[in-house]
Amino acid sequence: MSFRISSTPIDPDELKRRLPDAHAGACVTFEGWVRDHNEGDAVNALEYEAHEPIAVAEGTKILAEAAQRFDIVAAYGEHRVGRLEIGDCAVWVGVSAAHRGAAFDACRYIIDEIKHRVPIWKKEHYRGGAAGWVNCATGASGTRRDSEAAETQ
Amino acid sequence: MSFRISSTPIDPDELKRRLPDAHAGACVTFEGWVRDHNEGDAVNALEYEAHEPIAVAEGTKILAEAAQRFDIVAAYGEHRVGRLEIGDCAVWVGVSAAHRGAAFDACRYIIDEIKHRVPIWKKEHYRGGAAGWVNCATGASGTRRDSEAAETQ
Amino acid sequence: MASDAVIDVTARYFAAFREQAGTDAERVTTGAATAGDLYGELAERHGFADARGRCKVAINDELSDWTAPLKHGDVVLFFPPVAGG
Amino acid sequence: MASDAVIDVTARYFAAFREQAGTDAERVTTGAATAGDLYGELAERHGFADARGRCKVAINDELSDWTAPLKHGDVVLFFPPVAGG
Numbered sequence: 001m002s003f004r005i006s007s008t009p010i011d012p013d014e015l016k017r018r019l020p021d022a023h024a025g026a027c028v029t030f031e032g033w034v035r036d037h038n039e040g041d042a043v044n045a046l047e048y049e050a051h052e053p054i055a056v057a058e059g060t061k062i063l064a065e066a067a068q069r070f071d072i073v074a075a076y077g078e079h080r081v082g083r084l085e086i087g088d089c090a091v092w093v094g095v096s097a098a099h100r101g102a103a104f105d106a107c108r109y110i111i112d113e114i115k116h117r118v119p120i121w122k123k124e125h126y127r128g129g130a131a132g133w134v135n136c137a138t139g140a141s142g143t144r145r146d147s148e149a150a151e152t153q
Numbered sequence: 154m155s156f157r158i159s160s161t162p163i164d165p166d167e168l169k170r171r172l173p174d175a176h177a178g179a180c181v182t183f184e185g186w187v188r189d190h191n192e193g194d195a196v197n198a199l200e201y202e203a204h205e206p207i208a209v210a211e212g213t214k215i216l217a218e219a220a221q222r223f224d225i226v227a228a229y230g231e232h233r234v235g236r237l238e239i240g241d242c243a244v245w246v247g248v249s250a251a252h253r254g255a256a257f258d259a260c261r262y263i264i265d266e267i268k269h270r271v272p273i274w275k276k277e278h279y280r281g282g283a284a285g286w287v288n289c290a291t292g293a294s295g296t297r298r299d300s301e302a303a304e305t306q
Numbered sequence: 307m308a309s310d311a312v313i314d315v316t317a318r319y320f321a322a323f324r325e326q327a328g329t330d331a332e333r334v335t336t337g338a339a340t341a342g343d344l345y346g347e348l349a350e351r352h353g354f355a356d357a358r359g360r361c362k363v364a365i366n367d368e369l370s371d372w373t374a375p376l377k378h379g380d381v382v383l384f385f386p387p388v389a390g391g
Numbered sequence: 392m393a394s395d396a397v398i399d400v401t402a403r404y405f406a407a408f409r410e411q412a413g414t415d416a417e418r419v420t421t422g423a424a425t426a427g428d429l430y431g432e433l434a435e436r437h438g439f440a441d442a443r444g445r446c447k448v449a450i451n452d453e454l455s456d457w458t459a460p461l462k463h464g465d466v467v468l469f470f471p472p473v474a475g476g
Contacts, residue, residue, distance in 0.1 A: 013166060022239050025188035028181065028260075032476045035178035035251060048475075049406050051468065053452050079475055086175050091476050098188060100264060100391075107181075108257050111476060119447065120475035121406030133407040134474040137440035185391045201390075202321050204383065206367050232390055244391050253476075264391060272362065273390035274321030286322035287389040290355035 001067060003059025003077040005052045005120075010078050010089040024073040024096035028103040030111050032091040034084045038134070042127035048081045048090060051119040055079070062113040070106040072097040077110060079120055154220060156212025156230040158205045158273075163231050163242040177226040177249035181256040183264050185244040187237045191287070195280035201234045201243060204272040208232070215266040223259040225250040230263060232273055312337050313378040317348055322386040327352040341365060341382055342372030348384070360387045397422050398463040402433055407471045412437040426450060426467055427457030433469070445472045 012031060019027055034046050063075045073096045080090050093110045097103040114120075122134045165184060172180055187199050216228045226249045233243050246263045250256040267273075275287045318331045327348075338344035341363045348354065363370050364383040376382065403416045412433075423429035426448045433439065448455050449468040461467065 012169075016165075020186065020240055022189040025186055027184040027186060030253065030257075031180040032253070033173065033178055033180060033249075036175040050475075051405060051449070051470065054449055054454060054468075058454065087173055096186075100183065100185070100261075104183075104257065104261050108253075111253060115474070115476040117473065118475050119405070119449075119470045119473055121471060122474040123406070133410075133471065135445075135472040136407040136474075137442075137445075203390075204320060204364070204385065207364055207369060207383075211369065268391040269388065271390050272320070272364075272385045272388055274386060275389040276321070286325075286386065288360075288387040289322040289389075290357075290360075 001060070001063050001075055003056055003063055004079075005050050005055050005059075006078055006080055007082050010080050010092050012089065012092055012094075015076055015078060015092055016094055018076050019074050019094050019096040021073045021096060023098055025098050026100035026103040027094065027096045028100070028107040029092065029094040030107050031089050032111070034086050034088045034090055036086050038124060041124070043086070043124050044127055045086070045125045046084045046090070047123040047125070048079070048084065049121045049123070050079065050081045052081075055118050055120055058118045059114060062110055062117065065113070066095070066106040066110050069109065070097070070102040071099070072102050072106045075106060075110060077114065079114065079118070081120070154213070154216050154228055156209055156216055157232075158203050158208050158212075159231055159233055160235050163233050163245050165242065165245050165247075168229055168231060168245055169247055171229050172227050172247050172249040174226045174249060176251055178251050179253035179256040180247065180249045181253070181260040182245065182247040183260050184242050185264070187239050187241045187243055189239050191277060194277070196239070196277050197280055198239070198278045199237045199243065200276040200278070200284075201232070201237065202274045202276070203232065203234045205234075208271050208273055211271045212267060215263055215270065218266070219248070219259040219263050222262065223250070223255040224252070225255050225259045228259060228263060230267065232267065232271070234273070313376060313380075315344070315376055315379065316381045317344070318381060318383045320383065320385055322356075323352070323354060323384050326354055336376075339375060340372060341370060341374045341376060344376060344382060345372065345384060354384075354386075356386055361385055362388070398461060398465075400429070400461055400464070401466045402429070403466060403468045405468070405470055407441075408437070408439060408469050411439055421461075424460060425457065426455060426459045426461060429461060429467060430457065430469060439469075439471075441471055446470055447473070 075095045077093045095103045095107045125131045228248045230246045248256045248260045278284045317334050319327045324330045362385040399420050402419050404412045409415045447470040
């Protein structure tokens with residue numbers, strides 16, 4: 001049960017190998033991929049920045065909350081930082097449990113909380129050359145992207 | 154978008170490689186693993202049997218239903234038949250979508266429907282040497298396992 | 307009268323039904339007009355304990371329902387309660 | 392009086408805040424009693440447009456809240472709205 005920030009590509013297979021257990025009958029994984037659009041803007045690439053100590057602490061707290069709320073066996077998460085291209089994996093969450101309901105619910109809880117609470121920021125680079133920080137009212141500089149709905153996935 | 158029945162081990166990596174798309178920002182996968190217990194009985198191994206033509210047709214229909222109900226990019230499923238040991242992967246479902254809500258909802262819909270509608274049967278081999286078909290009222294022969302709740306995960 | 311017609315069909319059994327019947331298929335000469343009537347006949351013969359509502363039937367490799375009429379030569383598949391996953 | 396005390400703290404900026412401030416950290420001499428007061432002061436100086444309610448603050452690498460009192464030497468981290476995933 002740990003949450004990591006990584007500046008190198010996420011390896012879903014390596015992460016998933018931490019989940020098996022003889023008591024586990026269900027495994028649910030979530031991957032967030034960089035997609036080519038966000039709210040109608042064509043996206044070329046993304047840049048993620050994190051404050052690693054607090055991101056790791058908050059991510060680990062979210063995993064512990066999931067283990068308390070849902071009857072799961074194991075849970076892991078990892079978020080990428082740095083520049084990512086279309087199709088790259090930005091975040092991975094994996095949960096194993098005896099039953100599938102708890103595995104689905106916990107996996108969804110974890111990714112929802114990560115997106116709202118963990119200090120990670122996303123700068124989108126648009127096809128036209130502009131760039132903007134998602135969710136931020138950037139005032140004078142950059143593209144204004146002030147919508148709470150702006151999310152990778 | 155296809156559903157397969159396989160008599161050889163499921164390869165989640167090979168299956169997951171069918172899901173990426175530049176429009177996809179979310180990927181949710183489900184794996185059902187053979188676990189060491191079911192409703193308090195210690196399980197050694199499982200045997201799955203399917204009626205392949207109808208299983209494939211019904212599984213494919215379920216994937217199409219998911220694509221109609223939820224805004225997804227791609228969905229695949231595979232179910233294993235034959236004898237499986239603890240930890241083996243019995244079923245895999247993977248969905249990609251622009252947004253995570255649809256990916257989670259579709260993945261869960263697909264595995265729920267598979268378990269209720271696809272002609273696949275599971276025989277559990279218990280530690281003591283007994284065996285029984287899950288969900289079936291087997292009458293005189295075998296162990297009686299008449300509970301709707303009996304599921305791998 | 308059609309309802310008294312005797313036909314030959316093939317019954318195929320899966321999983322628990324196969325083990326209870328002791329065979330995976332048999333030729334049946336029957337007066338059953340529907341798949342449900344045939345199940346009732348065979349359940350009595352082989353001691354199938356599952357209620358029809360929990361089982362499924364397919365005719366000639368297509369899922370069907372218990373009220374479906376049978377005709378001579380049909381292959382009728384009896385599926386005990388499913389348990390995938 | 393304590394509320395008039397002037398202290399030195401380090402302000403650290405992330406993501407959009409860093410770009411708007413033009414620096415990732417600066418030494419600030421301030422009369423602000425709380426993290427929220429300090430944010431108000433720095434938002435005005437650097438033109439941060441985001442409401443406090445959408446942002447987060449950490450003091451000495453621990454998530455905190457806007458009502459937290461500041462003391463001399465604190466390192467105060469200003470987080471614009473997060474957008475992981």
